[in-house]
Amino acid sequence: MRAGRPPGRHRRAEAPQATYREVIAIREFRALWYAQGLSLLGDQLAQVALAVLVYDRTRSPLATAAVYALTYLPSIVGGPLLAGLADRFARRGVMLTCDLIRAALVSGMALPGLPFWALCSLVFLVVLLSAPFSAARAALLPEVLEGDLYVMGSALQNMTNQAVQMLGFAAGGAMIAAIGPYRALALDAATFLGSALILISAVRRRPAANGDGSKPSMWTMTRAGARLVFGSRKLRTLVLFAWLCGFYILPEGIAVPYATTLHTGTLPVPVITGLLMAAMPTGTVVGAFLYSRFVTPPRRLRLMGWMAMLSCAPLVVTAMRPPLAVVLAAWFLSGIGGAYQLAANAAFVQSVPAEQRAQAFGLVQSGLMAVQGIGILAGGFAAERLGPEPVVALAGVMGMISAAVLALIWTESRRRVPATA
Template identity: 35%
Template sequence: MSNDPARPSGPADEVTQSKGTVTFRDIFALPEYRALYLSTVVNWVGDYLSRAAVTVLVYHQSESVLLSAVSFAIGYLPWFFGPVLAALADRYPYRRIMIVSDLCRMVLIALLLIPGLPVPVMLLVLLLAGLGAPPTQAARSALLPVIVGRERLALALATNQTTGQAAQVFGYLVGATLAVALTPRIALGIDVATFALSALLIAFGVRRRPTVQAPSQRTHLLQETAEGFRLVFGHPALRSIAIVVFTATVFAIVPEGLAAAWAAEGTRDPATRGLDQGMIMAAGPLGFVIGGILFNRLVPAAERARLIPYLAVLPPLFLVPSLLGPPAEIVALLVMLSGVVQGALLPTLNATFVLALPQSFRARAFGVMNSGVQLSQFGAVMITGTLADHFWLPLVVGLWSIGGTLAMVVLAISWPSQQTFTEAVEAANRPEPAHQADGPGSARLPTTSVTPERPQPRR
C-alpha cells in the first residue's frame, strides 16, 4: 500500500495519473466502489422506506399528527451530535465503523416490528438508530477518495448524490404506499434486511485498511471534534465551500419541506392536492439527478471549478418567481430548474472539499459538513413553516429566495481564487507528519488548517 494516505493503491493510482475523460464504466470497474455504492443505495432505500412507514405507524397508533411529525423530524436530532460521532470514524477503520453501525441499526429497527410497541419507545428506538448515521456517512465519505482516486472522485460523488435523490423519491413513494395499502411493518422489515445486506456488501466487498489515526495520536474525543471544526472553518478554501453548501441547503430545501401546505394553497380537491404535493417534492430530486449526470459527465473538471461562483447564485434565483403565487406545475418547474443547478454545483464542491482534506481528518471534516447540512435543512423548514403560518406561503418562499440570491451574490464575489484551492489540494496530498513517537495527545492540525488567508482576486 502507498505510504501517502491521500492516494489509494491499485487501479485507482493509475486513474490519478490519467488526463482523459472519466466515464461511468471507469468508476464501476472498481470492485470496491461497486460494493460501497450498492451498500449505500440499499441503505438509502431502506432509510426512506422506514421513514415513510414509521410516520404512518405512529399516526395509526397515536392518532396524533404532532407525534407523526415528530417521528419524521427525530431523524435530524442525532446530527446535533454528528461531529462528535463522526470523529469516531477517524479513530477506527472505516470498514469496521460501517459494518458495526449497520448491524446495530438492523437490531434496533427490528424492535419496531414488535406489535403494540408504545409510541415513546418507538421514538426512542428511532433516535438511537439515528445515532449510527453520522459515523457511517463520515466513514463512507472518507473512504470514497481512497477507493476511486482523484480523477474519478467528482463523477463518483455525482453518481452517489444523484442516486441518493432517486432513492429518496423511490423510498418515500414505496414506503408510503406499503404503509397505507398493506402494513407499515412490511416496509420496516425491508429496512432491516437492507441493513443486513449493506453490512455483507461491506464485509465481503471492501478490503481491510488500517485506521488513519494511530492510537498515539488520539486525544480527547471532543478535542478531536474541535480540530475538525478548526480545519473546516480555519482554511479559506474549505470555509468557502462549507458556507456555500450550507447556504444552498438553507434556501433549496424549503419547497420540499413546505410542499404539502403549498399544494393546499392551490386546491381543495384532495386528489389534486396529493398530486401537486408529490410533483413539488419530486421536482428537486429529479432536477438534481439530471444536472448531476449531465453536467459532471459532459463538462470538463477545470470548467466546472471555474463556474462554481456563477452556478451558486442560480438555485435560489430560480425560486424567486414563486413570489407571484404561480400554479403547482410552474412551482414544480422552478424547483426542478433549481435542482438541476444544485446537481451541477454540489458534486463539484464536494470533490474539491475532499481533495483539500488530509486523510486523517476526512471523517471529522465530513461530520462537520453533514451535520451542518442536516441542521440547516431542519432550521430552514422550521423558520419558513412558522412564517407561512402567519403570511401567504408564496410570499414567504419568494422573499426567502430573494434573500438567498443576495447571500449567494456576496459569496460569489468573495469566492477564493483557483490558486487557493490548488494550494489546499497540494498541501493535503503531502505526506502528513508522523506523531507516533511523540506520545499520546501529540496530534496536530495539518498545515492546511492554519494557512494564512491572503486576499486574492477571483479568477
C-alpha cells in the same frame, strides 16, 4: 484557486477526465455504491411514512416539520463527536456496526401503537448513527478512487442518491397508501441489513487511518478538525456553499401541508406529497450528470456560484400560488442548481489529509444537517401562520441573496494570487 494562469507561468498538464465506465469497474466502489443506494431507498420510504403518520395523527404542519427535522438535527451532536470514530477505528467496521444497530432501531419504529415520544427518540438515535457511517464512507471513498476517478465516483453516487430519493419519494407515497407506514418502516430496517451484507462481502478490511496506534480523545479530535476546517479560507468558503442547502431543502419539510393546498380530488395527498418531494432529487440527477459529464473540472469550480443561485431562484415562483405542474417544474430547476454541491464536496474532501478526513467531513456534515433541520423547523413554524406557498418563496429569496454573496466571495478568492489556505 485562481481563475486563470498568471503571465509567464507554465500551466500544469491536466490529468485526463475519468469516465463512469472506469469507476464502475472498481469492485469496492460498486459495493459502496450499492450499499448506500439500498439503505437510502429504505430511508426515503421511511421519511414519507413518518411525515404521513405524524400529519394524520396531529394535522399540524409544525409537528410534521418537527419530526422531519429530527432526520437532520441529531447530526449537530453526532457530526462533531462521533464522526471521529471513523478515524480512530477501521472504517468498514464502523459502517457495519452502524448498519446493524440502525436495523434494530428501525425495527422498533415499525411496531404499531408505539408512543409518539418513543418514535421521535428512535428517529433521533437512527439519524445520530448516520454521522459516523457517512463520515466513514466519505473518508473511505478517496482510498478506493483517486484523482478524477473520485470526482466521477462522487458524481455517480450523487446522481444515484438523488435518483433513489426521487424513486423513494415518488413511489413511496403510492406504496404507503397501499401497505401502510408501519410496513414501510419494516422495509427500511431490512435495507440496513442488506447494506451490511454487501459491505462485509465486497469491501476489504483496512487498518484505522490513525496508523500510529494512538487513540486521542473525541474532544481532542473534534478541536483539531475544527482548526483544520475553519482555519482555511478555501475550506471555509466551500463549507458555506455546502450549508446553503438549508434554504432550498426547506420545501421538503412542509411538502405534506403544501400537498394539502394543492389537493383537488384527482390525486390523493400522499401521492402529491411524493411527487413534490421527488421533484428536487430528479432535477439534481439531471444536473449532476450534465455537470460531471460535460463540464471540465476547472469550469465546475467557476460555475459553482451561478449554480448555487439557480438552486434557490426558481422557488420564488411559489409566491404566486401556481398549480402543481408549475411547482414541480420550479422545484425540478432548483434541483438542477443543487448539483453545484458536487464540485464543492469533491474540492473539500480532496483538500484535507486522509488521517483527518472523517473528522472534517463529520464537522461539515454536522453544520449541514443543522442548517437544514433549523430551516425546516422555521419553515413549519412560519407555514402555520402564513401558509406553505409564501414560506417557500421567502426561502428562495433569502437563499438567492446568500448565494449571490457567496459567488462574489468565491470569484474574488479565485483571483487572488497567491491563494492562501
